[in-house]
Amino acid sequence: MTFKKLFDRIDSVRFENVTKRYGEQFAVKNLSLEIQGGELLILIGRSGSGKTTAMRTINRLIEPDSGAVFINGTDVREFDPVRLRRNIGYVIQNIGLLPHLRISENIGLLLRLEGWKEEEIRKRVKELLNLVSLPYESFVDRYPHELSGGQQQRVGLARSMAMDPPLFLMDEPFGALDPLLRAQLQDEFSRIKKELGRTIVFVTHDINEAFRLGDRIAVMNNAELVQVGTPEELIFSPASDLVAEIVDSNRKYRHIDALKVRDMMQPIAREYTLDPGLSAETALDLMVRKGLEVALVVGKSEVSGRVFLNDVLKARAGGKGLKEATRSLPLFSPDTPLLEALARLKSERESMGLVLEDNEPAGVLFSDRVLQNLI
Ligand code: ADP
Ligand code: MG
Numbered sequence: 001m002t003f004k005k006l007f008d009r010i011d012s013v014r015f016e017n018v019t020k021r022y023g024e025q026f027a028v029k030n031l032s033l034e035i036q037g038g039e040l041l042i043l044i045g046r047s048g049s050g051k052t053t054a055m056r057t058i059n060r061l062i063e064p065d066s067g068a069v070f071i072n073g074t075d076v077r078e079f080d081p082v083r084l085r086r087n088i089g090y091v092i093q094n095i096g097l098l099p100h101l102r103i104s105e106n107i108g109l110l111l112r113l114e115g116w117k118e119e120e121i122r123k124r125v126k127e128l129l130n131l132v133s134l135p136y137e138s139f140v141d142r143y144p145h146e147l148s149g150g151q152q153q154r155v156g157l158a159r160s161m162a163m164d165p166p167l168f169l170m171d172e173p174f175g176a177l178d179p180l181l182r183a184q185l186q187d188e189f190s191r192i193k194k195e196l197g198r199t200i201v202f203v204t205h206d207i208n209e210a211f212r213l214g215d216r217i218a219v220m221n222n223a224e225l226v227q228v229g230t231p232e233e234l235i236f237s238p239a240s241d242l243v244a245e246i247v248d249s250n251r252k253y254r255h256i257d258a259l260k261v262r263d264m265m266q267p268i269a270r271e272y273t274l275d276p277g278l279s280a281e282t283a284l285d286l287m288v289r290k291g292l293e294v295a296l297v298v299g300k301s302e303v304s305g306r307v308f309l310n311d312v313l314k315a316r317a318g319g320k321g322l323k324e325a326t327r328s329l330p331l332f333s334p335d336t337p338l339l340e341a342l343a344r345l346k347s348e349r350e351s352m353g354l355v356l357e358d359n360e361p362a363g364v365l366f367s368d369r370v371l372q373n374l375i
Pocket of ligand 1: 022026027028045046047048049050051052053054
């Protein structure tokens with residue numbers, strides 16, 4: 001049986017005067033906003049500003065009191081809510097994998113409900129695990145509690161992609177992860193986004209995440225939309241003091257021209273580092289013990305870089321050392337102009353670089369942390 005799609009592609013998702021109240025209080029007030037097909041729109045604002053409520057009116061988890069949401073010009077109330085939700089990927093912070101089901105069963109659940117054949121399901125699960133960088137053989141038969149937080153989040157992402165929906169709703173999907181892993185998943189997510197070219201509505205309260213991922217950013221405050229625009233529009237023409245404060249346009253970009261990597265690099269956190277001389281076996285043991293999916297390998301410049309758990313697993317199977325599993329990172333000197341370093345990170349689609357001084361690792365530069373530190 002093949003899955004009957006509600007939409008082949010998304011041309012637009014449009015909020016028209018959407019209002020939702022709880023008692024006397026507005027959760028969303030008179031929201032009008034159009035999201036274009038293929039764009040990643042960020043909803044940002046303080047906790048309680050109405051982001052989640054607004055997002056959930058799209059897949060009808062919440063029905064507005066007044067106003068309407070249209071997908072490709074059709075009022076979502078015209079769609080059967082179950083069909084609608086199966087056609088929209090939904091990813092939340094605690095992704096709610098079913099604990100008694102294996103990873104393959106969690107990802108394949110909807111496909112099974114849709115009547116796919118076992119063989120087709122297996123093929124699709126394999127593709128999806130590959131897309132989120134989890135090796136099929138190592139993960140397919142595991143249970144959710146056997147995975148790290150980051151791995152579970154990837155499974156959640158894979159599950160949301162099972163039916164290949166043209167539209168995704170993501171509510172603070174990386175909110176609970178530590179900074180290194182968060183940056184890693186953001187990078188992978190940008191790559192997947194580029195490959196799949198889907199339309200995405202993404203909630204965050206982290207302005208750096210918004211800058212990194214968003215095509216446009218919609219700022220909400222007290223249930224209302226305050227401004228929507230590209231990151232540059234918000235930075236250079238904030239509509240209100242609140243927006244200016246959120247993007248911190250006054251202070252953040254004032255001196256950036258004069259800054260060097262030295263001013264913004266951070267010390268290398270010991271808990272994330274491994275010595276390049278380790279065997280894959282020992283490295284694996286350390287990573288598992290520390291719960292790391294990704295670590296920094298720190299030695300001389302030619303052997304420094306980043307290593308992923310999967311690569312260490314492969315290296316161990318092939319009887320290799322940690323060095324062979326290490327992938328290089330963009331390298332900077334402390335004197336590299338900051339803007340040049342940021343431009344390189346952006347063009348190489350990396351979120352971090354290693355800073356070397358006299359051929360020795362001296363620090364790391366995170367692109368999103370740079371923005372944060374400029375405040
Ligand atoms: P955000 O996602 O921006 O943190 P929400 O959309 O979750 O905000 O909530 C917006 C407002 O609506 C908040 O003041 C919240 O307390 C209120 N709210 C949300 N859901 C409910 C509910 N089920 N019952 C009562 N109030 C709610
Ligand atoms: Mg929320």
